[in-house]
Amino acid sequence: MSGDGRNLFHAAADCFRADDATTKVSLTRHTAAAWDRGELQLDATEAPASYGRPGMPARLVLVAPRDVPKRPLGGSRGAAAFVHAIAHIEFNAINLAWDCVLRFRDLPRQYYADWVSVARDEAEHFALLAARLAELGCEYGDFPAHDGLWQMAEKTRNDAAARMALVPRYLEARGLDVAPGMITRLERSGDTATAAIVRRILREEVAHVAAGTRWFRFLCAERGVDSEREFIRLLRTHGAGRAAGPLNDEARELAGFTPAELRALKPVSTD
Numbered sequence: 588m589s590g591d592g593r594n595l596f597h598a599a600a601d602c603f604r605a606d607d608a609t610t611k612v613s614l615t616r617h618t619a620a621a622w623d624r625g626e627l628q629l630d631a632t633e634a635p636a637s638y639g640r641p642g643m644p645a646r647l648v649l650v651a652p653r654d655v656p657k658r659p660l661g662g663s664r665g666a667a668a669f670v671h672a673i674a675h676i677e678f679n680a681i682n683l684a685w686d687c688v689l690r691f692r693d694l695p696r697q698y699y700a701d702w703v704s705v706a707r708d709e710a711e712h713f714a715l716l717a718a719r720l721a722e723l724g725c726e727y728g729d730f731p732a733h734d735g736l737w738q739m740a741e742k743t744r745n746d747a748a749a750r751m752a753l754v755p756r757y758l759e760a761r762g763l764d765v766a767p768g769m770i771t772r773l774e775r776s777g778d779t780a781t782a783a784i785v786r787r788i789l790r791e792e793v794a795h796v797a798a799g800t801r802w803f804r805f806l807c808a809e810r811g812v813d814s815e816r817e818f819i820r821l822l823r824t825h826g827a828g829r830a831a832g833p834l835n836d837e838a839r840e841l842a843g844f845t846p847a848e849l850r851a852l853k854p855v856s857t858d
């Protein structure tokens with residue numbers, strides 16, 4: 588188990604591998620607090636050579652995106668299914684943040700500090716949604732969930748710059764675009780409790796995408812490549828298409844997107 592006076596990489600691997608959601612959240616909180624107190628060493632030579640697949644609750648049924656049931660927001664079952672879908676994204680986000688720590692080993696100390704901090708935020712987002720699910724009489728694992736959230740992690744596992752471009756700067760940044768519409772729909776349906784959680788998540792996700800921008804640019808500078816051109820090249824290489832709807836320009840600008848990058852992501856009709 589994760590403990591004080593250990594190597595960050597071992598503690599991160601414990602968080603990453605934990606199957607049970609409550610255990611993953613508490614290990615993540617404990618590890619982030621130990622890191623903040625300076626109790627974890629950053630020694631890549633001591634890092635585990637492999638740490639397997641991310642832990643997930645055994646009862647969680649993963650299905651293809653088209654098989655995730657579409658439910659209207661109305662009714663408590665529909666509200667719970669919606670909260671469950673976001674909780675699943677946040678649960679994956681905890682694993683993704685720890686994978687950013689574990690996978691890439693020769694970066695400055697601040698890189699690891701940033702992704703430890705992201706892991707802690709994601710654990711808090713998941714915990715808020717799990718508490719909301721409990722209010723609605725459900726828990727994580729009660730609904731089938733999208734099986735595709737780990738694919739981009741796999742595709743970018745050998746390249747930190749590609750990871751920063753495609754996970755925080757592409758997938759997480761899409762969350763910035765869709766959250767305002769979600770908040771409006773939730774408020775309209777009377778679910779102000781879930782709306783308040785999504786509003787907090789939106790505010791905190793800007794920093795995660797900004798961390799992606801910071802380390803993407805750092806890696807591009809180290810490699811002597813132009814970061815805007817490289818971002819667009821990586822999007823195309825990994826089949827990361829344009830957004831289906833409007834971008835949240837304000838949040839994306841705060842997170843460090845340049846006008847050229849935004850143009851490359853906007854739906855064709857508005858380009």
Ligand SMILES: [Fe+2]
Nearest residue numbers: 677680709712
């Ligand atoms: Fe999150």
Ligand SMILES: [Fe+2]
Nearest residue numbers: 680759792795
């Ligand atoms: Fe995030």
